[in-house]
Amino acid sequence: MKALVVERSVPRFAAARVASAFGSGRGAGIGPLRLTDRDAPPLPGPGWHRVRPVLSGICGSDLATLDGRSSRYFEDLVSFPFVPGHEVLGVLDEPAAGAGGETLAAGTRVVIEPVLGCAARGIEPPCAACAAGQVGGCRHTAFGHLRPGLQTGYCADTGGGWSEAGLVAHHSQIHPVPGELSDADAVTVEPVACAVHAAMAAAVREGDVVAVLGAGTVGLATTAALAHLGATGRLARPGALLVGARYPVQRQLAEELGATSALPADQLGRAVRRATGSLVVGRAGRLTGGADVVFDCAGNAASLEQSLSLVRPRGQVVLVGMPGRVHVDLAPLWHREVTLTGAYAYGTEQAGRRRAVRSFELAMEVAAALGTGRLVSATYPLDRFEEAIAHAGAAGRRGGVKVAFDLRDAKGRAR
Amino acid sequence: MSPRPGFVLEVDRSTPPTMFWNGEGFVLERLPEGSRVIYAPEPLEPLADPVGAIRHALVHPLGDSEPLPALLRPGMRLTICFDDVSLPLPPMRAPDVRQLVIEQVLDMAAQAGVDDVVLVAALALHRRMTEAELRHALGDRIYEAFAPHGLLTQHDAEDPENLVFLGHTDKGEEVELNKRAATSDLLVYVNINLVAMDGGHKSVATGLASYRSLRHHHNPRTMQHSRSFMDAPSSELHSSNWRMGRLIAEAGVKVFQIETTLNTDTFPSQFAFLQKREWEWNLRDRATFAATAGALERTPARVARQIFHAIRSPHAMASVQAGEVEAVHEVTTANVWRQQGVEVQGQSDIVTMGLPYICPYNVNSIMNPILVACLGLGYFFNMYRGKPLVREGGVAVLRHPTPWAFHPGHHPSYIDFFEQVLTETTDPVDMHKRFEESFATDPWYVHLYRTGHAYHGVHPFYMWYWCAHALQHLGRVIVVGGDPRAVRRLGFSPASTLDDALEMATDVVGRSPTLTHLHAPPLLMADVR
Numbered sequence: 011m012k013a014l015v016v017e018r019s020v021p022r023f024a025a026a027r028v029a030s031a032f033g034s035g036r037g038a039g040i041g042p043l044r045l046t047d048r049d050a051p052p053l054p055g056p057g058w059h060r061v062r063p064v065l066s067g068i069c070g071s072d073l074a075t076l077d078g079r080s081s082r083y084f085e086d087l088v089s090f091p092f093v094p095g096h097e098v099l100g101v102l103d104e105p106a107a108g109a110g111g112e113t114l115a116a117g118t119r120v121v122i123e124p125v126l127g128c129a130a131r132g133i134e135p136p137c138a139a140c141a142a143g144q145v146g147g148c149r150h151t152a153f154g155h156l157r158p159g160l161q162t163g164y165c166a167d168t169g170g171g172w173s174e175a176g177l178v179a180h181h182s183q184i185h186p187v188p189g190e191l192s193d194a195d196a197v198t199v200e201p202v203a204c205a206v207h208a209a210m211a212a213a214v215r216e217g218d219v220v221a222v223l224g225a226g227t228v229g230l231a232t233t234a235a236l237a238h239l240g241a242t243g244r245l246a247r248p249g250a251l252l253v254g255a256r257y258p259v260q261r262q263l264a265e266e267l268g269a270t271s272a273l274p275a276d277q278l279g280r281a282v283r284r285a286t287g288s289l290v291v292g293r294a295g296r297l298t299g300g301a302d303v304v305f306d307c308a309g310n311a312a313s314l315e316q317s318l319s320l321v322r323p324r325g326q327v328v329l330v331g332m333p334g335r336v337h338v339d340l341a342p343l344w345h346r347e348v349t350l351t352g353a354y355a356y357g358t359e360q361a362g363r364r365r366a367v368r369s370f371e372l373a374m375e376v377a378a379a380l381g382t383g384r385l386v387s388a389t390y391p392l393d394r395f396e397e398a399i400a401h402a403g404a405a406g407r408r409g410g411v412k413v414a415f416d417l418r419d420a421k422g423r424a425r
Numbered sequence: 426m427s428p429r430p431g432f433v434l435e436v437d438r439s440t441p442p443t444m445f446w447n448g449e450g451f452v453l454e455r456l457p458e459g460s461r462v463i464y465a466p467e468p469l470e471p472l473a474d475p476v477g478a479i480r481h482a483l484v485h486p487l488g489d490s491e492p493l494p495a496l497l498r499p500g501m502r503l504t505i506c507f508d509d510v511s512l513p514l515p516p517m518r519a520p521d522v523r524q525l526v527i528e529q530v531l532d533m534a535a536q537a538g539v540d541d542v543v544l545v546a547a548l549a550l551h552r553r554m555t556e557a558e559l560r561h562a563l564g565d566r567i568y569e570a571f572a573p574h575g576l577l578t579q580h581d582a583e584d585p586e587n588l589v590f591l592g593h594t595d596k597g598e599e600v601e602l603n604k605r606a607a608t609s610d611l612l613v614y615v616n617i618n619l620v621a622m623d624g625g626h627k628s629v630a631t632g633l634a635s636y637r638s639l640r641h642h643h644n645p646r647t648m649q650h651s652r653s654f655m656d657a658p659s660s661e662l663h664s665s666n667w668r669m670g671r672l673i674a675e676a677g678v679k680v681f682q683i684e685t686t687l688n689t690d691t692f693p694s695q696f697a698f699l700q701k702r703e704w705e706w707n708l709r710d711r712a713t714f715a716a717t718a719g720a721l722e723r724t725p726a727r728v729a730r731q732i733f734h735a736i737r738s739p740h741a742m743a744s745v746q747a748g749e750v751e752a753v754h755e756v757t758t759a760n761v762w763r764q765q766g767v768e769v770q771g772q773s774d775i776v777t778m779g780l781p782y783i784c785p786y787n788v789n790s791i792m793n794p795i796l797v798a799c800l801g802l803g804y805f806f807n808m809y810r811g812k813p814l815v816r817e818g819g820v821a822v823l824r825h826p827t828p829w830a831f832h833p834g835h836h837p838s839y840i841d842f843f844e845q846v847l848t849e850t851t852d853p854v855d856m857h858k859r860f861e862e863s864f865a866t867d868p869w870y871v872h873l874y875r876t877g878h879a880y881h882g883v884h885p886f887y888m889w890y891w892c893a894h895a896l897q898h899l900g901r902v903i904v905v906g907g908d909p910r911a912v913r914r915l916g917f918s919p920a921s922t923l924d925d926a927l928e929m930a931t932d933v934v935g936r937s938p939t940l941t942h943l944h945a946p947p948l949l950m951a952d953v954r
Contacts, residue, residue: 277844284841289869 012392013048013173016075018090027078034073035403038396041076045395048093050175054155054167055132057181059106061120065197065389066171067097067414068402070226070309071332072163076399081334088164089157095171095415096124096163099187099196107181109368119187121199122179123370124161125355126168130180131156143358143366146207161355172392172415185370194383197414198231202382203373205231208305208330208353209239210361210369217249218302219285221278221320225255225264226405227385227412228331229307231376236305237268238376244361250285252301254278254316257406267380275316282320296342300325311336318342328353389416428467431767431949432702436460441703443942444714445779445923447906448792448826449729450721451699451714452779454923460940461773463814464702465949468688469764471741475522479529482683482745488752493530493613493681497537501610505530506545506580506603506633510558511785512617513687514946518737522685524564526615526745530683531567543605544571546579547614547632549639550874550881551786552835553579558789578605582635582881583871591676594668598641600676603633607678616684620808621655621761621950622662624684625754626670634669636865636883641665645853648893653807655950657758670750683747684757687740688764689947696736700947726828733782734789762810765950769814772953774938775930776815777923778805780825781946786880786888791832794911795839795847795888797825802902803891805943811953814941818900820930822923827907827915834878838870842885843914851916853893861886900933 022042029037050060072094074080102118109123127145128136131154139147152158159165162177169177187196209232214220220236222229233253240247253264254275264272273281279295282288288299300322306313309331315338317327323346330353343350356369376382387410390398395415402413434440442453443462456462472478483493490496497503507523510516527544534542544563546554559577560568571577580603581587589604606612606629614632618624631639641647642665648654650661657663674680692699696717698710706714721729744760746753782792784800792800801823806813815821831840846860861883864870870882895902902917903926909919920926930938943951 271845271849273844273848280841281845283869284845284863284867287868289872 011047011049011173011175013046013093013175014392014395015044015046015048015091015093016042017044018042023078026076030077030079033403034077035399035401037078038076038399041078043076043094043395043399045393048173048175050173051167051169051178053178057107058178059181059184060103060176061098061100061122061179061184062103062176063095063098063100063171063173063417064119065099065193065414065416066095067197067201067412068398069097069201070228073399073403074332074334079334084160087151087158087160089159089166092159092164092166093170093173093177094163095173096122096161097197097200097414098122098124098162098171098177099193100171100176103176106184108184108186109182112186114184114186119196120184121187121196121370122162122171122177123183123185123203123356124163124200126151126156126159126161126165127182128154129182143368146355146357174392174417185374188374188378190378191374192383194386195377195381198227198382198385198412199370199373199377201227202231202235202376203356203369204228204330204353205235206239206359206372206376207356207369208232208328209235209245210359211351211353212303212305212328213326214246214248214303216246218246219250219252219282220248221282221301221304222251222253222269223275223278223304223306223313223317223320224308224331225253225260225272226307229253229255229305230260230263230267230385230411231382232305232307232330233264233269234267234376234380234382238379239361239372241268244372252278252281252285257409259409260406260411263384263411266384279316279320286322302326303328305330307331309333311338314338318348321346321348323347325349326351385411386414387411389414391416428469431466432464433767433769434462434464434702436462443944444703445777445824446781446946447779447824449726449733449782451718452824456942457927457940460942462942462944463767463769463949463951464944465689465947466764466767468690468740469743471688471743472745475525475742475745476529478742478745479526482747483529483533486681486748487746487756488749490681490748493747494533494537496611496679496681497534497539499538501539501541502608503534503539503542503611503613504545504606504609505542505613505615506547506606506629507562507615508617508628508632509546509548509551510554510562510788511551512623513619513738513740514783514785514788515691515736515738516561516788517687517740519561520564521562522617522687522742523562523615524567525742526683526685527563527567530613530615542576544577545603545606545633547628548580548582549632549634550582550636550884550887552874552878552880555878580633581875583875588635591678592672594672596665596668598665598669599637600630600669600672601635601638602629602673602678606633607673611679611681613681613683616682618684618686618757618761620948621657621758622660624757625663625666626673626750627663627666628682629673629680630666630669636881638669643887643890645857645890645893648853648890649897652894653809653813655807656810680750681747682750682753683745684753685742686744686757686760686764688743690740691738691947693736693739730782730791762950765948766952767949769941769951769953772812772814772816773819773941774816774934775820775822775927775940776806777822777940777942778824778945780805780823786884787832790835791830793831793836793839793843794827794829794915795843795885797823797827797904797907798915799888799891801825802895803888805945806895808943808945808949809951809953813898814943814951814953815899817898818933820901820903820933821895821899822903822905822926822930824905824923825907827904827911829908829911835880836885837873837879838864838867838882839880839885847914847916853890853896856886856889901930903929
C-alpha cells in the first residue's frame with residue numbers, strides 16, 4: 011500500500027535545501043521524501059495496536075525536515091527510513107486499550123499522541139518525566155525496544171500517518187475521539203495539544219497582555235488554547251490577547267478563535283505598546299515595557315528577535331514554533347531579565363483546582379469548543395504529495411492554514 | 426472695480442472641464458450637463474494700511490471694552506496668545522498677520538510700561554510649532570526678544586502645573602485653562618479667522634484648554650448636533666464654547682480679543698489659474714496648468730509635498746477688529762461671510778469635492794487618510810449655512826490620492842488609530858466609548874505631545890468626530906483615485922475615475938442624480954436656501 015517515506019540521503023536533503031530557497035515545500039519532488047509501496051510495520055510488542063490513518067496533517071516540523079532545514083540537533087533522535095505524519099486521526103483495525111485504560115472497539119476513531127516515551131519504549135521503571143506524565147520530557151527517546159525517534163512519524167519502527175497501510179501505536183498513545191468532533195477537528199488535536207501545553211507552561215496572570223507572534227497552525231492553536239482555557243477558568247484570562255499574523259485569512263481566524271486583536275506582524279509592536287502604555291526608546295522603537303508573555307509561534311531568528319522586543323522586563327517568551335540554529339542578539343534578554351521558555355509537545359497539565367489532566371484531553375475540548383477543524387484548508391491524496399507539500403509550504407500566502415493528507419476512500423470522504 | 430461675488434455655474438455643453446484638486450496635484454474632470462459648480466467670490470480688496478487698521482482697532486474697541494492702551498499699566502501681567510500653525514492655510518507670506526498685530530500690542534505695552542509679558546501659542550492639543558514656524562508667525566524680532574528668555578511658550582495641555590481649573594458651566598462642562606493666561610491681568614488673544622468656525626470664545630476656551638475641558642465639546646454628540654460648525658446659531662460646538670467663554674469671563678479672566686480676516690487671494694501668481702474660473706483661463710493659464718499637472722504626475726510624492734508646502738499664500742488682511750469677544754466676533758463672522766459666502770438654491774443628490782494637499786493639521790506634514798476624511802467630510806462638507814449642499818442620504822465624492830502614509834513624528838497616534846481603531850469600528854460614538862480615553866491618556870502620546878512635535882493622542886478621534894455629521898447625513902462616500910486599501914479602511918468606497926464614482930453613486934441616488942461641485946480652495950461658504 012502507498013506510503014511516503016523519508017530516507018537518509020545526503021544529496022536529496024541538500025537538493026531539498028537548495029529548492030526550499032525558492033519557497034518552503036518546493037523541493038518535495040527532489041528531496042528525501044518518496045512515494046513507495048509499504049506494509050504497516052510489525053507490532054513492536056504487547057500493548058501495541060494497528061491504527062489506519064484517516065487524515066494526517068503536514069506540520070511545520072515536517073516541512074523543515076523535507077526542506078532540509080531541520081536542526082542537526084534532531085539527527086540522533088530520529089531513525090531512517092521513517093514514514094512521516096504525527097498529526098494523525100485514524101481508526102482502530104481491532105479492539106484496543108486506550109491511554110485512559112478503557113477498551114476501544116474496532117473502528118473507533120482515535121488520535122495519536124505521538125511522543126514515544128518510556129511506556130511505548132517498554133522501559134521500566136519509567137524516567138522521572140514519564141512517571142510524572144510529562145512524556146515530552148522523556149529521557150529515553152533513543153532507547154528501549156524501539157529505534158530512536160522523538161515521535162511516531164520520526165521513528166523507523168512505528169510508521170507514521172502518511173501511509174495507507176497504517177502505523178502502530180502503543181496503547182498509551184491512543185485517545186478515542188469524542189463524537190462531537192469532526193474529522194477535521196480531530197486531525198488538529200495534536201497541534202492544539204502542543205498549544206495547550208505551551209499555554210499551561212507559561213506564567214500568564216489574570217489581565218496580562220499576551221502576544222502571539224505567528225498565526226500558522228501553531229499560532230492559531232495557541233490563540234485558541236489561551237482564549238478557551240482562560241474563558242473556562244483553567245488558565246488566567248489575559249487582559250488582551252494580541253496576535254501578529256502575516257495574512258488576512260490568519261487574522262480573521264485568530265479573531266474567530268478568541269484574539270482580542272489580530273493584526274499584521276509589523277503592527278504588533280505598536281499594538282503591544284498601546285495595550286501596555288509603554289514608552290519607546292530610540293529609532294529602533296524599543297519598548298520600555300511590553301507584553302507580559304510572548305508566544306513565539308514562528309521559531310526563527312526574526313520572530314525571536316521580535317519577541318524579545320515585545321516582552322516586558324522580567325516577562326516571558328515561550329518558544330512554541332520549532333526553532334533551528336538562529337543568530338539573535340540576546341542583550342535584551344540579559345538586560346531585561348527575560349525568561350525564555352521552550353514548549354515542546356504535551357504531557358499532563360495542572361488545570362483548575364490542581365486537577366491533573368492530559369494535554370490531549372484539554373486539546374479535544376478546545377477543538378470541540380472552537381471548531382479548530384476550520385484550520386484545515388485543503389486535503390490531498392498521497393500520490394499528490396508534491397502538490398500537498400508545496401501547498402503546505404505556501405499555505406498562508408494561498409489563503410490557507412493546515413494542509414493534510416486524506417487517506418479515506420471515496421465512501422469515507424462522503425461520510 | 427469691486428470684486429465679483431461667488432458664482433454658481435450650471436454646466437452645459439460649452440462648459441470646459443472643471444479643475445479638481447487632487448492632493449499634491451490637480452486634474453480636469455468633465456461634469457455631467459446640468460451639474461452645478463460653486464466658485465468662491467473673488468478676493469476682497471486688502472486693507473490699504475494694515476498697521477494703521479490694527480492700531481485703529483486697538484484704540485477703538487467693539488463692545489464693552491476699554492481701548493487697549495487703557496487696559497495696560499506698569500506692573501501688570503500681560504499674556505498675548507495667538508493662533509498656531511494650523512492657520513492660515515496655506516501659510517501666508519511674511520509678514521504674518523500675527524506678527525503685525527502682536528508688534529502693535531507690544532508697542533502699546535511698552536509705552537504703558539508693561540514689562541511682564543509672555544507670549545503663548547494657543548495649541549490646544551495640536552503639535553508644538555517648530556522654531557521656524559514660530560519665527561514665520563511672529564517675525565524674527567519678536568522671536569529673538571522673547572524666546573531666548575523663556576517668554577515665548579507653547580500651551581501644554583498636559584502640564585498640570587500650568588493649568589488652572591475655573592469651574593463648571595451650567596451644563597456641567599469643566600473649564601480648565603492655561604494658568605499663565607488665565608491668571609494674567611490681561612489676556613490678549615490674536616486670531617486669524619480663516620473660516621466662520623474660528624475665533625470668538627473658541628479662541629481661548631479651546632486653544633488654551635486641556636483635554637479635561639475639550640472633551641466636553643470635541644465629541645460625537647456635539648459634532649452631530651453642529652449643523653454646521655460654520656453657522657454659529659446652529660452649532661453645538663459654538664454653544665459649548667460660548668458657555669465656557671462666559672464662565673471664563675465670570676471667573677475674572679479679562680480677555681481682549683483681536684480678530685482678523687483674510688481675503689481669498691490664496692495662491693501665488695505662478696498658480697494664478699487656481700484662482701480663476703476655468704472658462705476664463707487664458708492661454709498662459711492653460712499652459713501653466715498643463716505643465717504643472719504633467720510635471721506633478723511624474724514627481725515623487727515626497728518631492729511634490731515639499732513643493733506644495735513651500736507655497737506661501739499672498740492672502741492679505743481684509744479686516745481687523747478688537748475688544749470684547751462676542752462683539753468682535755459678530756463683526757468678524759460677518760466679514761468672513763462677506764468674503765466667502767455664496768448663495769446656492771437647494772441641495773443636490775451628489776456633492777463632489779477635489780481635496781487639496783493641505784488641511785489645518787498637516788502643515789509641513791503628510792495628509793494621511795484620516796485627515797483626508799476630515800478635510801472632506803469635516804471641513805468641506807460643513808462649509809454651509811442652512812442645509813448641506815447634498816441632501817440627506819446623498820453621496821459625497823471626494824478626489825484625493827489618499828495614500829497609506831503617515832508622518833510618524835507629527836501623527837503617531839493616528840497610525841495606531843488607523844491600525845487598531847478603524848479596523849474595529851468607524852462609528853464615532855462606538856469608538857468614543859471604547860477607545861478614546863485610552864488614547865487620550867496614553868503616556869507615550871503624552872510624552873510625544875509634550876516634548877516632540879506630535880499631535881495629542883486623542884487628536885485622530887477628534888478628526889473622526891469632525892466627520893460625524895456628514896457620516897450621519899450621507900448615504901455613501903466615494904473616494905476617486907485613492908489607495909483602495911486606505912479608502913476601505915475609512916469605510917468609504919474607492920473608485921478609479923469620476924465616471925466610475927458617479928456610476929456607483931446611482932445605486933444610492935438613482936439614475937438621474939443632481940450634482941454640485943464645491944470648487945475650493947479658494948475657500949467658500951455655501952448659503953444653501
